[in-house]
Every structure is written in C-alpha cells, then in structure tokens.
Amino acid sequence: MHSFNLLFGPNGWAGLLLQGAVVTLLLALATVPVGFGAGLALAVMKSSRSRAVRAFCDTYTTFFRGIPDLLALFIVYFGLQALLDRLGRLISPDLHLELNAFLAGVIALGAVTAAYSSEVWIGALQAVPPGQKEAALSLGLDRRRVFFLVLLPQLVRIALPGLGNVWTILLKDTSLISTLAVMDLLRAAAEASRNTTEPILFYSAAASVYLVFSIVSGLVQARLERRANRGYA
Amino acid sequence: METARGLFGFIFDMDLLSTYGWRLLDGLRITLIVVGVSCGIGFVLAYPICRARMSRNIVLSNASLAYATLFRGTPLLCQLYLVYYGGGEIRPLLTSLGLWVFFREAFFCCILAFTLNTAAYQAEIMRGALQSVSKGQLEAAAALGLSKYRVARHVVWPQAFLVALRPLGNELVGIIKASALAAIVTLPDLMGQTRFIFARTFDFSVYLYAALIYLALTETIRRVWNAIERAFSRHLLIAVRVPEAARAPGGRVQGAKASGVVVTQSR
Numbered sequence: 361m362h363s364f365n366l367l368f369g370p371n372g373w374a375g376l377l378l379q380g381a382v383v384t385l386l387l388a389l390a391t392v393p394v395g396f397g398a399g400l401a402l403a404v405m406k407s408s409r410s411r412a413v414r415a416f417c418d419t420y421t422t423f424f425r426g427i428p429d430l431l432a433l434f435i436v437y438f439g440l441q442a443l444l445d446r447l448g449r450l451i452s453p454d455l456h457l458e459l460n461a462f463l464a465g466v467i468a469l470g471a472v473t474a475a476y477s478s479e480v481w482i483g484a485l486q487a488v489p490p491g492q493k494e495a496a497l498s499l500g501l502d503r504r505r506v507f508f509l510v511l512l513p514q515l516v517r518i519a520l521p522g523l524g525n526v527w528t529i530l531l532k533d534t535s536l537i538s539t540l541a542v543m544d545l546l547r548a549a550a551e552a553s554r555n556t557t558e559p560i561l562f563y564s565a566a567a568s569v570y571l572v573f574s575i576v577s578g579l580v581q582a583r584l585e586r587r588a589n590r591g592y593a
Numbered sequence: 594m595e596t597a598r599g600l601f602g603f604i605f606d607m608d609l610l611s612t613y614g615w616r617l618l619d620g621l622r623i624t625l626i627v628v629g630v631s632c633g634i635g636f637v638l639a640y641p642i643c644r645a646r647m648s649r650n651i652v653l654s655n656a657s658l659a660y661a662t663l664f665r666g667t668p669l670l671c672q673l674y675l676v677y678y679g680g681g682e683i684r685p686l687l688t689s690l691g692l693w694v695f696f697r698e699a700f701f702c703c704i705l706a707f708t709l710n711t712a713a714y715q716a717e718i719m720r721g722a723l724q725s726v727s728k729g730q731l732e733a734a735a736a737l738g739l740s741k742y743r744v745a746r747h748v749v750w751p752q753a754f755l756v757a758l759r760p761l762g763n764e765l766v767g768i769i770k771a772s773a774l775a776a777i778v779t780l781p782d783l784m785g786q787t788r789f790i791f792a793r794t795f796d797f798s799v800y801l802y803a804a805l806i807y808l809a810l811t812e813t814i815r816r817v818w819n820a821i822e823r824a825f826s827r828h829l830l831i832a833v834r835v836p837e838a839a840r841a842p843g844g845r846v847q848g849a850k851a852s853g854v855v856v857t858q859s860r
Contacts, residue, residue: 407860426766426808427597428773431784442797536667539777546671559678567667567675 380548395473403481424475480522639715666820
C-alpha cells in the first residue's frame with residue numbers, strides 16, 4: 361500500500377517516471393535514423409576507392425567500438441559543447457551557444473550507434489550478390505536508383521537481425537544519458553529515490569519499464585523479420 | 594631526439610601526464626581487477642545457468658530464462674544502482690546478516706552487478722555453443738558406446754569451445770567497456786580517475802588519454818583472441834578463411850543469431 365501510494369498516490373512519482381519513459385523512447389527513436397543512416401554511410405564509404413576515406417572509416421569504427429560507450433558519450437557530448445562555445449565566441453565575444461541536452465544526447469548516441477551498425481551493414485553489403493547491381497546497371501538505372509530501389513531493400517532484409525541487436529544496445533545505452541542532463545527514465549527513478557529514500561522500489565519500477573521495452577522490441581523485430589522475409593520461405 | 598620529444602609534448606600534455614599519470618595507471622589497475630574478478634566468477638556461474646536453461650525440468654529452465662531476460666533486458670547501470678543504492682536501503686537487514694561490510698563498498702557492489710550481468714550473457718553464449726554441436730555427433734558417440742562423460746569431454750566440449758571462443762572474447766571486451774559505469778558509483782577506476790582529473794583541470798584531453806588506454810586494452814584482447822582462435826582451429830583451415838563479414842550479425846551465416854550467439858554486445 362505504501363509503495364502504491366508512493367507511485368500512484370496524490371503526490372506519486374509515477375507521472376515523472378512515465379515522462380522519463382517517454383523521453384527514453386524518444387531518445388532511442390530519434391537516434392535510429394541518425395545512427396543507422398550514418399552507419400550505412402560508413403559501410404558504403406569503407407569500400408571507397410580513396411584510401412583516406414577508408415582509413416577514416418576504419419579509425420572511426422575501431423575507436424568507437426573499442427572504448428566504453430559512457431566515455432564515447434562524454435567525449436562527443438562535452439566535445440560538442442566546447443566546439444559550439446568556441447564557435448559562438450568566434451562570432452561575437454559574448455555569444456554563448458549551448459546545445460540542447462536532448463539533441464546533444466541524440467548526436468552522441470548516434471555517433472556510437474553508427475559505429476555498431478556499420479559492421480552490420482558491411483555484412484549485409486557483402487551478402488547481396490554482385491549480380492544484382494550489375495543487372496540493375498545493365499537495365500539502365502542510374503547509380504542512385506540502383507542503390508535505393510535494388511540494393512537497399514535487400515540490404516534491409518539481411519541486416520534486420522543485426523540491426524535489432526544494435527537497437528537493443530541503443531535502448532539500454534540511453535540510460536547513460538541520465539548521467540548528463542537529460543531527464544530520462546533512469547534519472548527520473550534516481551530523482552524519485554533521492555526524495556523518498558526508497559531506491560529499491562523506484563529502480564525496480566524503472567527496470568520493469570526497460571524490460572517491457574525490450575520484450576516489445578523483440579516482438580516487433582520478429583514481426584518485421586517475418587514481413588521482410590515473405591517471399592523467401 | 595629533441596624534435597621527437599617536442600612532437601610528443603605537442604600531442605601529449607607532459608605536465609598533465611606527469612602530475613596525474615599515476616592516477617590513470619592506478620585507475621587502470623582497478624578496472625582490470627574488477628573486470629578479471631567479475632568475468633572469472635561470471636564464467637563459473639554461467640555454466641549451471643546454461644545447464645538449467647537446457648534442462649527438461651520446466652521450473653529450472655523457466656527460472657534460467659527469466660534470469661537471462663531480466664539481466665539482458667535492462668540497462669546495466671540500472672542494475673548497478675539497484676545493488677548500490679538498494680543495498681543502502683536495506684542496511685539494517687544486511688548488517689544483521691553480516692553482509693553490510695560487503696555492500697558498503699562500491700568496489701564489491703560493482704563486482705556483484707557485473708558478475709550477475711556477465712553470467713547471464715555468458716550462459717547464453719555457452720548454450721548457443723552447446724546446441725551448435727549437431728545431434729548426429731551425439732548419436733555417433735553413443736553408438737560407439739562412449740560414456741556420458743567421455744561424450745562430453747571428447748566430442749561435445751571441444752567443438753562447443755571453438756564456437757564459444759569468439760563470443761566469449763567479445764563478452765570480455767564488453768565487460769571492460771561496461772566497467773566504466775563503476776565510475777558513476779564513485780569507484781576510482783580508469784573512468785573514475787579520468788573524471789576526477791577533468792574536474793580538477795578542466796582539460797578535455799584527459800578523456801582522450803583515457804580513450805587511448807581503453808582502446809589499447811580492447812585492441813590487445815581482440816588480437817590475442819584472434820591468435821588463440823587461429824591456434825585452436827588449425828585443423829579447420831577452411832573455416833578460418835570464412836570472411837569476417839559472414840560471421841557478423843545479418844551476414845549469411847544466420848545460425849549465429851538462431852543459436853543465441855550475440856555478436857555485438859553492450860550494456
């Protein structure tokens with residue numbers, strides 16, 4: 361009863377937790393196009409003819425896959441803020457540009473997700489038979505259409521299981537943003553437990569919400585995979 | 594020589610390193626201890642969890658499934674908070690059980706949380722590896738009249754070991770990366786010392802030094818692991834030539850996912 365009141369009573373914390381859960385979900389969803397898109401770009405650029413481009417991509421993925429996600433987020437987050445600050449002062453001495461914490465979080469998470477998903481995309485790129493591209497080119501499609509109409513749909517099908525893994529990682533990595541300045545689910549739980557001195561209740565509540573998110577993600581992923589594989593019985 | 598030193602000093606802030614370098618090294622020491630202990634205990638715990646999951650007893654297998662879902666489906670940071678702050682909440686109980694000395698220290702809380710977490714992941718890896726050994730192998734071994742122990746020792750384990758090797762290496766790297774979370778609950782590990790130095794100096798480059806140390810650590814393990822894998826699979830030279838991409842998630846080798854082997858991991 362006591363716990364119930366703490367959560368759902370007149371001054372309950374369930375509202376804050378719910379808001380946090382929404383922020384967590386939005387953070388993850390907003391990162392998907394950034395992270396997966398940049399990952400695909402990295403994967404494509406890794407087979408570039410320019411040595412410098414290839415070297416850059418390799419360094420990028422090695423760096424972000426080799427250091428803790430927390431450290432990567434710190435580096436991107438604080439690095440970005442410092443850069444903006446410097447840019448602002450370049451324009452005018454007392455101009456203080458500050459990046460919105462949510463946006464900075466999306467960029468930071470996107471940088472990490474790009475590195476993880478690029479590996480998945482590379483695997484998928486190598487799995488599409490080269491004949492597909494050749495056939496599409498010989499039909500007279502331009503390079504853009506070859507990529508978006510012929511290769512990408514097949515890539516997505518092959519990459520889906522791997523991207524699903526990366527999505528689960530991303531969903532859990534959003535919790536690291538709570539150590540910065542975003543009021544996500546975990547930070548909401550921390551706030552509630554600081555004010556009530558009942559951390560077990562609130563962290564368990566947060567954990568169960570994360571659990572629901574992961575289980576639902578698994579179901580959605582299975583559905584998407586079934587849909588993508590229709591016609592490949 | 595002078596120019597070399599000048600160049601080195603240009604890239605690395607020698608003042609910063611000579612003042613705070615020992616802190617980074619001490620942090621690295623703590624990181625290695627935490628990772629070594631939790632990975633070691635986690636490995637030992639993982640085997641019974643994996644056997645429980647594969648057992649025909651419904652209670653056991655469901656309990657093991659629940660354990661895996663719980664620890665793989667929630668962020669490690671949340672688990673760590675639960676252990677660290679939750680331990681403080683039930684302090685009287687823990688004191689009466691004589692466990693408070695243990696939960697009082699961020700060090701032990703981290704080891705507990707990391708161990709439970711990695712045990713869940715390693716158990717899944719072991720299960721995937723054991724199930725990847727084809728049934729025909731077991732039938733053939735049984736037909737030869739080998740005892741249960743011999744079948745395991747000479748037929749199943751050697752094959753499962755090879756399958757599990759790479760994901761286990763990934764898990765070790767994963768735990769090294771995850772161990773940075775310890776800094777959030779005040780443990781002075783490599784990440785914790787880095788944050789301390791940054792708070793003192795406001796010198797952003799200290800994060801880059803820390804990144805280089807972590808990178809050196811994970812890259813070394815990756816290379817050592819590749820060498821180990823090569824050494825143990827000399828008899829399967831063709832398999833070694835399978836391109837890396839084919840083993841990556843989403844590659845042609847779909848068995849990797851079906852067997853529960855998680856290729857990229859993080860918390």
